[in-house]
Amino acid sequence: MGTIKWLRMLDPLRNVFEKFGVDYPVMRKILEIKLLMDGRRAPTLLQKSSKNADPATMSNQFIKSLWIYIVLSLVLVPLVAMKMNFMFQMSLVFGILMFMITTSMISDFSSVLLDVRDRNILFSKPVQRKAINMAKLLHVAIYLLLLTGSLTVLPLLVGLYRHGILFFLLFIVEIILMDVFIVVLTAALYWLVLRFFDGEKLKDIINYVQIGLTIAMTVGYQFISRLFNLMDVKVAFTAKWWELFIFPTWFASSFEWLLGEGGNMYVIIFSVLSVVGPLAALWIYSLLMPSFERNLQKLATHQARGKMNRLRLADRLSVLFCRGNIERLFFRFSWDMMGRERDFKLKVYPQLGFSLIFPFIFMFNILRSNSGFAAMREGRGYLFVYFCAMMIPTIVLMLRFSGSSKGAWIYQTIPLRDSAPIYKGAVKAMIARLFGPVFVFQAVVFLFIFGARIIPDLVVILLSVLLYTVISFMVLDKELPFSRPFQNTQSGSTFVFLGLMILLGVFAGAHLGFTFLAYGKYLWMLLLLVFNFIAWKLAFRKGSLNHLTYD
Amino acid sequence: MIETAETSKERVISIRNLEMSYGSKPILQGIDLDVYEGQIIGYIGPNGAGKSTTVKIMLGLVEGYQGEVRIFGRDIADGDIEYKRRIGYVPEVAELYDSLTAQEYLGFVGELYGLTQRKADHKARRLMTKFGLEEVYFDRISSFSKGMRQKVLLISSLLHNPDILFLDEPLSGLDANSVMIVKEILAALAAEGKTIFYSSHIMDVVEKISSRILLLNGGQIVADGSFEELREQSHERSLEQIFNDLTGFHEYKDVAASFVSIVQEV
Incomplete structure (x- = not known):
């Protein structure tokens, strides 16, 4: 030729x-x-x-x-x-x-x-x-x-x-x-x-x-x-x-x-x-x-038979985190999809890697410029944990992609009146499966460095990230989980992303501000709890999400 | 049997005591077979009976068998691969380099069979047109539907005008009209003296187009003859029933009944 x-x-x-x-x-x-x-x-x-x-x-x-x-x-x-x-x-x-x-x-x-x-x-x-x-x-x-x-x-x-x-x-x-x-x-x-x-x-x-x-x-x-x-x-x-x-x-x-x-x-x-x-x-x-x-x-060929595991982690977590059978069902479904699909892993797991590493990179920079380890331990360096939430908007957006997106016809054929539980289950599974391990790892390492005094702060961070996740979900375009092929990952939401990055900074800033008040962080914790309650209700209220076509 | 009637014709395939196993699992347990030119052989059997393995051995895709396989009179184990030039093959799964366009793929396969590039291209294009695919000749195969891919595979197996055709489920994905065309093509090719080795799970088709039917079960040939001969031997009316009979599967009604009863518990 x-x-x-x-x-x-x-x-x-x-x-x-x-x-x-x-x-x-x-x-x-x-x-x-x-x-x-x-x-x-x-x-x-x-x-x-x-x-x-x-x-x-x-x-x-x-x-x-x-x-x-x-x-x-x-x-x-x-x-x-x-x-x-x-x-x-x-x-x-x-x-x-x-x-x-x-x-x-x-x-x-x-x-x-x-x-x-x-x-x-x-x-x-x-x-x-x-x-x-x-x-x-x-x-x-x-x-x-x-x-x-x-x-x-x-x-x-x-x-x-x-x-x-x-x-x-x-x-x-x-x-x-x-x-x-x-x-x-x-x-x-x-x-x-x-x-x-x-x-x-x-x-x-x-x-x-x-x-x-x-x-x-x-x-x-x-x-x-x-x-x-x-x-x-x-x-x-x-x-x-x-x-x-x-x-x-x-x-x-x-x-x-x-x-x-x-x-x-x-x-x-x-x-x-x-x-x-x-x-x-x-x-x-x-x-x-x-x-x-x-x-x-x-x-x-595929010879190894899959193992049958009875008491799966996903089953227990779905009962713990979700209310309603549909929500639990889609929690487990999303959990499995995220763990099985190679295309999805290839696109998303590197993000997790960065989230895992960035807080430490920043901390080392501090360590090099500042007076030393002892001084850093007294400071507020633990706020760098917020960097690990940088992945949230991306993975919220990525949740809609799948290498086998054609299987999404199933959404159209099931007799489901309200699609809010689908999204809710998927977002919760995403937090539990992708963000969870990263956060736990960070928390353990930072606890080791800064001591038990940062436990309330870690709770505040976790609550902030939960709120941040649900806000990201609300402002980004909504598509059924795993319903889009990877070919068109490019979307016009660059400005939304920029806004969300700034918002994360606002969360970290607010946290920093409240630490200067006596019992400030407990007050902020309480407020975050209320905000979370309202935001999650609002984002997944009945009928707020129409059945979207997947074409 | 068939052999006596066909001895005037050339024997194109001859298999003697063919045995094959994957690890400790026996796949073929002594196959003896003679195939003459102009036959359309329906090669049937349950999943795992060894149909694909037999075909793959004849194509040289699988090694490590025992016994003797002769094609056009030559032992295929002698290292000479020239016999493959007279063979066309449509594999079971529609495997092709689908990032190529139909033109590129067919040109490539044609050249591998020794055609010149121009001739392969010219021929492939006209064959594609006959299948109603002239529009997509320059498109990537990855964008093709299952039926279109199957047509490309069929063309790729015929470009070099082979004397033996190995077809594994060649009609899968084709619409009824295309099925009619392909059936006619196969009959016409057989009339020209080509040998067609056809394996399928769709008994109605096999029953209609085959001049000789081979039923494989557990790595052995359990029936060999024309449809009429098999019908006489087993006193069954359709090939489907003969198949059930010879593979020792009678409880299909029981299985179906209990299946439905499980469906109905909600």
């Missing part, structure tokens, strides 16, 4: 491939189709911006996402630039590189490596396995080349400038070895999971890696500035035997050995391992390949 022009660059190698017994035209065709399909996939990091993209502009989303990796690689620049201890700084560099490449391999490329359709579509055609495997290999190689290239182009140039050509060349060699190692490691991970579990479990694991990647990337930015401070630190590195198992040190050792202070025994062993390790892994991988292919068949 010739849609992907640059594949012609492979053509001069045609003879090489054919020498290995690969049917070149067929392999190129498969590779081309695979790349074409990639262009129509949105990578994890760009999900937000690509939501409304029409098919034409969707192409090459991955290529467009590469600039993010170039920006991210800025973290590595000071680490490469400093002239301190090669073992230390390059271990960090390779540690970060390995983390980034492995996670994005798993999150963005698993669907490619684990495409079960290949079996039925390709294997049933008169195509040699060799051609299929070679196409797969090249596909991964191209992807890794682009990913690694954009992550390392800046560090490589900085290294060339600071440490000279030898460093530059060594860096390239070690990066290639690392890539080989990562590919094999990832495949081994899949192999292990598939061997003991089925495809569903693997999809879950990939899902969690995607969530982790999204959180790590965002939090990573927060630490860039802090990393610069490391440059003043003097580190004396002495290799120890257990570092044998920390793979990044392998790749850093050669720098220490050849360019740094020379090597002791460990440094030399590690350096050798950085070459032997990846090659050995590759050899083992080629041995395991047939077993891997066989296990891949399990992806399509």
Whole structure:
């Protein structure tokens, strides 16, 4: 079809491939189709911006996402630039590189490596396995080349400038070895999971890696500035035997050995391992390949039967928090949907991650600028817990989305006069399942830091957040839970969101204000109770919410 | 039986003592089968009887079987995959690369079967038009309905004019008019000497279009013959009844009755 022009660059190698017994035209065709399909996939990091993209502009989303990796690689620049201890700084560099490449391999490329359709579509055609495997290999190689290239182009140039050509060349060699190692490691991970579990479990694991990647990337930015401070630190590195198992040190050792202070025994062993390790892994991988292919068949099947659990947490909570059977029913329904649906988790759980981390980031900033831990304990730093409510408007809005939104026809067919209990149950389940654990975690940590005196404050915060949730629900557009596809997450409520963020500030401010009054916080607590009572009644009063269509 | 009547024709598939198991679970327990050109074989059996597995073994999708499978006279285990060039396949689940357009997908499959790109495109487009899908030829398959996908799959299995067709529930999702067309197509292809291996759960269709019916149960062939022959042997009137009879399932009335009684308790 010739849609992907640059594949012609492979053509001069045609003879090489054919020498290995690969049917070149067929392999190129498969590779081309695979790349074409990639262009129509949105990578994890760009999900937000690509939501409304029409098919034409969707192409090459991955290529467009590469600039993010170039920006991210800025973290590595000071680490490469400093002239301190090669073992230390390059271990960090390779540690970060390995983390980034492995996670994005798993999150963005698993669907490619684990495409079960290949079996039925390709294997049933008169195509040699060799051609299929070679196409797969090249596909991964191209992807890794682009990913690694954009992550390392800046560090490589900085290294060339600071440490000279030898460093530059060594860096390239070690990066290639690392890539080989990562590919094999990832495949081994899949192999292990598939061997003991089925495809569903693997999809879950990939899902969690995607969530982790999204959180790590965002939090990573927060630490860039802090990393610069490391440059003043003097580190004396002495290799120890257990570092044998920390793979990044392998790749850093050669720098220490050849360019740094020379090597002791460990440094030399590690350096050798950085070459032997990846090659050995590759050899083992080629041995395991047939077993891997066989296990891949399990992806399509689901063997593990679901466990039947009688006394479920959701059942008890629904009785505790909800009145009326319909409300309880939708509490349990929403609880299950939020926990099961991978798309939903991928979109929402990173938000939870931020909520979990932001209060601490702010607290550490205080800690650094202020006089110290003891002084902070006396202060009102616990008000940072309010930051964890930043997720509330987003998840209230997200509650309407689902990967299986077509199932929402069920709302129209059930004989339900009033849809208020549906919303009420769903919002309560959201608080219990998503906000609850985050808040409990924060409360425990902050209690540990500030002592029992903040218990009333935590109650105030909880009441504020409950009120905040119901207000968010009232001002945002209402749609039945899990009734919209993720394609149109973009909505015109930016200003509403801004307003809600300010409102959260108002809540925190009010709390702060009342703490200056004697018994102020108890008064505020009482007022919040009354406000909550009124707001929840008002938001979910009978007939206030029409049966909305889901189309 | 059928074999004696058909010996003048070429034997395209020959299976001897085929056994297969997943782990400790036996799937196929000794299948012997000869198929001649021009036959439309209705391959039926309860879920888990091993129908799909048999087809997948013949296509080389599943390995690790025991016994011998010969297609066009050659053992398929000999490593030569050329026989696949004369086979068309419609899998049970409508699996295709649905982020591609119909044109891209059909062109791709055509090329894998060795057609030139232009020829595959030209042919695919005319076949799509015959199915009333010319409008969506340049649209992504992900936007297609179930019936449209099924039509794309049928076309993709026929582009290279194969001599054997393996069809797994080929009519699922098609409307009544399209079903008529496809049935006619299959009959015409068989008349041209093509062999069609057709598996389905819809007994009425199998009864009407098959020249030979194979009933699989518990990994063994329990009936083999034309519909008339099977009817004579079992003294039942419809294929559905023969199916129930041979798979040892008689209590359908009891099951239905107790099902309804559970429905009625509120």
